[in-house]
Amino acid sequence: MKRQITYSRIVRWMLSVFFLLSLLSGCANKQDEVEADQFFKQWKTTAEKSKGYSPQSRRRTIKLPPRVLTVKEAEKQKSDKPLPTKKITMRMHETDVTVLLRALTRAVGLNLILNENVKGTVNIDIKDASWDQVFVSILNTQGLSYAWDGDIIRIVTHEDINRDLERLTTEQKIKTQKKDVELVEPLITQVVAVEFSDAKKLQENLSMFLSQNEKDQPIGSVMVDEHTNSLIIQAIYSDLERMLPLILKLDKPTPQILIEAHIVEASKKVAMELGVQWGGLYNSGDLWITPGANSSGVLDNTLSAGGIDPTSGNVFNSGGSGDILDKTSATGLTLGFALEDIGGSILAAQLSALQAEGKLNILSSPSITTLDNQEATIESGTEVPYQTVEDDEVNVEYKDAVLSLVVTPHVIGGNILKLNIKTKKDELDFANAVRGQPAINTKRANTNVLLYDGQTTVIAGLSKENSSKVNTGVPWLKDIPILGYLFKGTEDEDTLEELLIFITPHILGERFGDDMDESLMDDSSSESTPES
Known part of the structure; x- marks a missing residue:
């Protein structure tokens, strides 16, 4: 009897120790998870905030040297x-x-x-x-x-x-x-540092402001020093008086634009659920998308909820009033996503939710920052090898099969952007392969569109047709061993997949810091040398 009590106590003690160790282990794991979550949360917050800034404009002067009397x-x-x-x-x-x-x-x-x-x-x-x-x-x-x-x-x-x-x-x-x-006005040499502009483009523009002699030849010259990105100007005093203020006006910082893109692959049905319907309009409750119209511009209109003008192609959020955007399409493949301040995080969350439900596949979500009027390129793909025969010699060359997105933004009025968008999608076509080498099918879409800062447009119509075999049959009965073959079969199914590219531009604000004023003195930025 005593032994049974002793064994019982030992078992209880061991269970207590095991429970305590499990509890401590769970707390330790939970603490590690909390620390890990805090670590990733911190870096996630840092990554979201690290979008950069646009350079701040500053006051700048370029002083002319004393004029030499002719x-x-x-x-x-x-x-x-x-x-x-x-x-x-x-x-x-x-x-x-x-x-x-x-x-x-x-x-x-x-x-x-x-x-x-x-x-x-x-x-x-x-x-x-x-x-x-x-x-x-x-x-x-x-x-x-x-x-x-x-x-x-x-x-x-x-x-x-x-x-x-x-x-x-x-x-x-x-x-x-x-x-x-003796009678020609002496040339003055002025070195001007170019900070934000392209010195070579400034050289081309400023050369047009040089005076000409009787033989219609320019008096003086404008040269570029690539090492310091500076202009070396040799001109008469009156020409310098015209050219230097122009440099100050042209050599200014331009806004930076963050281009966010979501490249999504979805079936035709899911695309319609998103609000896309090729060749017409579709209402999915709170999102409206329309094919590209023949006009462009930003219309600041307020319409009643649920209203639409099918003749003009204007669309709006059915949940309330908002700004209307008309898009210009060069190929008929561009769709305008008319949303008021949709925000990149809201769009990303909605697409992620649809991907979790298996309704679409987010191929990539790239982002890139570029300057105003500067081209930004996002490209993803592979190189396809193919053989060429020349003089009985076989050579292997490569062709690119890529999905590329080229965006050139231009800021208008501080909060409106004009986007020049070019997309290209290459697909390998093994059905039309030659000597085992697949053909490359290419689809392009080019368009110009006007958007407000933070609004989204969609490139659609880059579709492909997939053929596959699917199993069909009578539920439950087709799963019966052996006999189930009598109640099931296979069918050919053709599905049409849409490639949707959501593009959201953001104008990055200026970063306000220390005083940026600077005066370029003659000793440091210019060299005046009268020449006869």
């Missing part, structure tokens, strides 16, 4: 030097013109040189007249002229002017090339 401008300043405007009163009768001119210049402190051919008499009676008007009037009445030589006024006759012109003409013929060099 020979023409210097000569112009000499002849255009202003005369004194002092008020004078004077009365003289039958006075020699040389005496009068000396008296006038002495009154205002000017130096005077008279030619020996300057002769004549003058009668003058003026009161409170401007000195320059009196001086020029006297010269005009005597057929004389004047020229500045520094601070000296030289009085010349018309014969002297003609003689000087003949001398200058002779010198010009002898020293034409030298004179051309």
